[in-house]
Amino acid sequence: MSNWTADDVPQLDDTVVVVTGANSGLGFEATETFARKGATVVMACRSTDRAEDAAAEIRGSAGSNGLDGTLDVRACDLADLDSVALFAESTREAYPEIDVLCNNAGVMAIPRRETQDGFEMQLGVNHMGHFALTGQLLPALAAAGSRSDPARVVTQSSGAHETGEMDFDDLHWEASYSKWAAYGRSKLSNLLFAYELDRRLDDHGLPVESVACHPGYAATNLQLRTGAESSLPFAEYGMKLANKLFGQSAAQGALPMLYAAVADVAGGDYVGPDGFQNMRGYPSVQRSNNASYDETDAERLWERSVADTGVEFPFETATPPTP
Numbered sequence: 001m002s003n004w005t006a007d008d009v010p011q012l013d014d015t016v017v018v019v020t021g022a023n024s025g026l027g028f029e030a031t032e033t034f035a036r037k038g039a040t041v042v043m044a045c046r047s048t049d050r051a052e053d054a055a056a057e058i059r060g061s062a063g064s065n066g067l068d069g070t071l072d073v074r075a076c077d078l079a080d081l082d083s084v085a086l087f088a089e090s091t092r093e094a095y096p097e098i099d100v101l102c103n104n105a106g107v108m109a110i111p112r113r114e115t116q117d118g119f120e121m122q123l124g125v126n127h128m129g130h131f132a133l134t135g136q137l138l139p140a141l142a143a144a145g146s147r148s149d150p151a152r153v154v155t156q157s158s159g160a161h162e163t164g165e166m167d168f169d170d171l172h173w174e175a176s177y178s179k180w181a182a183y184g185r186s187k188l189s190n191l192l193f194a195y196e197l198d199r200r201l202d203d204h205g206l207p208v209e210s211v212a213c214h215p216g217y218a219a220t221n222l223q224l225r226t227g228a229e230s231s232l233p234f235a236e237y238g239m240k241l242a243n244k245l246f247g248q249s250a251a252q253g254a255l256p257m258l259y260a261a262v263a264d265v266a267g268g269d270y271v272g273p274d275g276f277q278n279m280r281g282y283p284s285v286q287r288s289n290n291a292s293y294d295e296t297d298a299e300r301l302w303e304r305s306v307a308d309t310g311v312e313f314p315f316e317t318a319t320p321p322t323p
């Protein structure tokens, strides 16, 4: 559908949505829309203070009738597998059925540092943390979905996936590091994962679909943080200026994620803005680059992610589909 907006999101009463990075940028905007439409939104954030502030802002902007949905702030630091496991366990307990998981949180082009578990930070947060989270929430997703109305896993990638290259001999950039190349690899990994997940869900007949998306260029904290952490003079100012000149709003940038979560898309689709250079516009189904559809790399990344995170996806034991 052309010119699809947040107003086209259907009413989402009795729907449970988990959004990572829900306190800022695209995650914040998507959370607000889901909640306005009646969903229960679990805000999976590394700082519960920042997330509570964001939840208060969303509740405050709902007007005198109040918010239709519910916001539930929960701690989830994707740079720490223990935190991810605690989050997943308590969230599954609170919500045995989860309709949508938005793997959205991310960091971009930061100096090399490592997660608690020794992963390079961009791959660790953007891919490994989400891999572990998805595997541990799979039973609740499978329990919510049915053949006619499958649950969805939405993974936020980026046009920067096109710059990504997989190097399985130095996946975590121990031998050398380029912050932009590492971002590209993490975003290519998002797509390899999203498409491989969809194939595996299909093979096991589970009522869950995996869909990927990207926001084009949306002005958020993502670029400002990159600028603030850069050693180049004026980098922060440059990022601010670029956001003003070229960025679409965070609300517009959140549309592909919303579309991938609720609109009529198929597992394995990739949704992004339809306008100039796919940097802005309204959601449409697109094609990502050839490398992202490489099934050999996808399987390799999957096996490596299982080995690194220790999370096996319980495809065999997840609840079978209801007729």
Ligand SMILES: NC(=O)c1ccc[n+]([C@@H]2O[C@H](COP(=O)([O-])OP(=O)(O)OC[C@H]3O[C@@H](n4cnc5c(N)ncnc54)[C@H](OP(=O)(O)O)[C@@H]3O)[C@@H](O)[C@H]2O)c1
Binding pocket: 020, 021, 022, 023, 024, 025, 026, 027, 044, 045, 046, 047, 050, 076, 077, 078, 079, 080, 104, 105, 106, 107, 108, 125, 126, 156, 157, 158, 159, 214, 215, 216, 217, 218, 219, 220, 221, 222, 223, 225, 253
């Ligand atoms: N904006 C764009 O133009 C653009 C383009 C392409 C792709 N993307 C992708 O869109 C996604 C969202 O980015 P955004 O633009 O909305 O940026 P943002 O405003 O900076 O939001 C990023 C979110 O990720 C969270 N996060 C960072 N590290 C985390 C961790 N260790 N554990 C849990 N959460 C963590 C941040 O939490 P804190 O607030 O606590 O730091 C924040 O909530 C990212 O995956 C990004 O790669 C964005």
